[in-house]
Amino acid sequence: MASSTVTSSQPDRPPRPNLAFRRLRGPRSPAEFAALVRRAAREIGERVSCDARYIGRVEAGEIRCPNYAYERVFLHMFPGRALTDLGFVPRSSVRGRAARTAVAPFRGPAPEEIPEETPGESPGTAGPYDLWGPRQNDPLNHEESDVLRRAFMTGGGATVAAATLAPLGLTPSAAAADRLPPRAGLPEAMALEEAVRRIRLLDDRHGADGLYRRAAAPLRAAYALLDAGATRQTTADRLHAGAGELAISVGWLAHDSGRFDDARSHYAEALATARMTGDAGLEAHAFCNTAFLARDAGRPREAVRAAQAAQRAARPLGSARLLSLLALREAGGWAGLADRTGCERALARAQALFERGRADADPEWMSFYGEAELAGLEAQCWSALGDWRRASRQARRAAQAQDPHFTRNIALYTAELADDLAREGRPDEAAQAGLRVLALLDQVQSSRIQQMLAGTARVLLPHRRASGVADFLDRHAAYKGSKPDRGGGPV
Template sequence: PCPPGVGPLGPHPLDPRKESDVLRRAFMTGGPAALAAPARGDAPARTPRRVGEPEAAAIEDAVRRIRAFDDRFGADGLYTRAAQPLRTAYALLDAGTHRPAVTGRLHRGAGELAISVGWLAHDSGRYPDARSYYAEALATARVAEDRALEAHAFCNLAFLARDTGRPREAVRAAQAGQGAARGLASPRLLSLLALREAGGWAGLGDRVACESALLRAQSLFGQGPTSADPEWMSFYGEAELEGLEAQCWAALGDPRRAAEHARRAVALQDPHFTRNIALFTAELAGDLADGRHPEEAAAVGNRALDLLRQVRSGRIRAMLDGAAGALHPHRSTPAVAEFLARHRAPGLPA
């Protein structure tokens, strides 16, 4: 079920741009006045005289709504609208409160919101912005001495480092995240961080270290979920495990194994996570193209293009660009020619 305020889309999903506007109004007006009025440009956010539980709850709700939107539609439709709630959250934090419990919630909420906005930047290809937001979340975690928030920030920093060609930094960030997560009683969190480490090792071409991290991730995942698993990890199931392993094998230059795992990722994905279905379908298309299966790659690529009608993600589009590049030498094949023509067609979300 969708979180409150985010209607079920059913078999006739809303246009992503309309849904983005609905969601923007919902999380900017659904909470107390502190989160209600979007400022113009970079105007300072207004804060109430007293900051309490309603304000903390509004920040937490904004985080949930952003995540729910991203699960279905990707980041591009919301990123430009998400910065104001974050500014307001930090203004609330600066305003302060005399209640330690509320202060902790404000720190955690502001940090999680910074990560969510950072992810919107990350997924839409705005990498410097993403790095800045993730660093802001990490600083917030350090000030609050919040190990769970620190682990989350390092997890996303590792992912960003991998995506921007800094694999050694990805390894270091993932290992730091594992250090922060120890003692949190969440094997699934440690599993995801081990996968982030594996992605870094794959980028470095270190197959032995990558396989070791993958085995650790699988073993930790096999311990099952616990009540201590962070709320933000709802996306991390068997499909995500398979998909991230596929990306490791692709980086190591083994498209056959990559395609095996990507195929399983698509098959196992919960239909709610439309964005990830599109992501792993694009991954599979690229792996098949690299593995010299052009006709199947083109067919899978067409499925990914269909999904991009409702998902807006710069990262996914970039993956399809890579698949199209790999298929270009096979452009005389009718199925490939059809895919390439669709890929080039104007009007496809960038």
């Protein structure tokens, strides 16, 4: 990854926690507060990709002054207050670009190539809203965007993934390889963490199929940074954790797009990184995803073992919500083994742990896990056991409870509902749910969802005369016919 030729004027010192901002969050979890930030942004026409990790960085003091978009959102949320009232330092006190060598401006993708959730300027506008902060001639700057801007100048792309990942300088090429720093520092660690956020946000909105191959390039760059070594042990720890989380994210993209062997390899890579560094949180995450993959790949006994290994790693971490999710992974394995008793016990444990509520120890990657995901995973268990009535009830609950930000999950839960209703013998309701999924597939690219919908269509074929079924079958056939050949990948 390319970095500035001039050393940052900010020393690699421990940040001072932002206690004022933490107080403003109150009893809400970081993920819940991040959702409020995104909602406030929409109210004033801004677009920010805020998640629990960003809130954590603000509260840890890593972001001393937010960029201009976040500033407008925060001041909208807390009218009458200045940035300093929110615990940030005055913008004038943050060092600007004068201490750095000027870099040629980035020639990014055309406006029509920038996805809806890509942070930055709205297409066609000339206002100051820009994730990367002030324009080149603006003397003001801020700590967060400066790290990303230096990498941003090095490349671009013409797809959703490239437009979002290339700005981080984590898309290596032969030329870029020559620009990797001899030893990685804090800017590289922060850009790596930002790549993980971007991938997760894009997957939440658009699904995995269009992202996987592009996202593999940042992963290669991340491990090249690890081979280069780091300037400090704390930075090395962040790089290893970031590379492991990135491997899991890329593995999930492979998993969701049907490339199970690739996913298994990426998860194993993350697990090896966790074991090397003694990172129990990363180990639990890697085993969690391995269990999910094993279930989907038809290896339910492996799913049970991986979920149990994840729980052993996670117990010292103090997160009941993490243990709840891992119990659901175990339940999925028992359901695949047709062990109803084992499944019900794991489901009961998952529910009891979930009801303990959120905690500061909850991993940031779990921002997706709430009432909707709990219901959705339970629905999958009942479906595997052939209890279609319970499955459809939980799937409906999941689809209704999901945060609108998670478009992919809404499509997933609704596809699960359509299939459960079809198998329960309610073809008209199944067709209506299937049509809702088809309406979302312009935004979401997920082979898992497409395969589920294809299964539902096969079940509904004998019921073409039922209300709405013929319409669903015709639209599904037209959708399948419009899909391009993906060159060997599942559709």
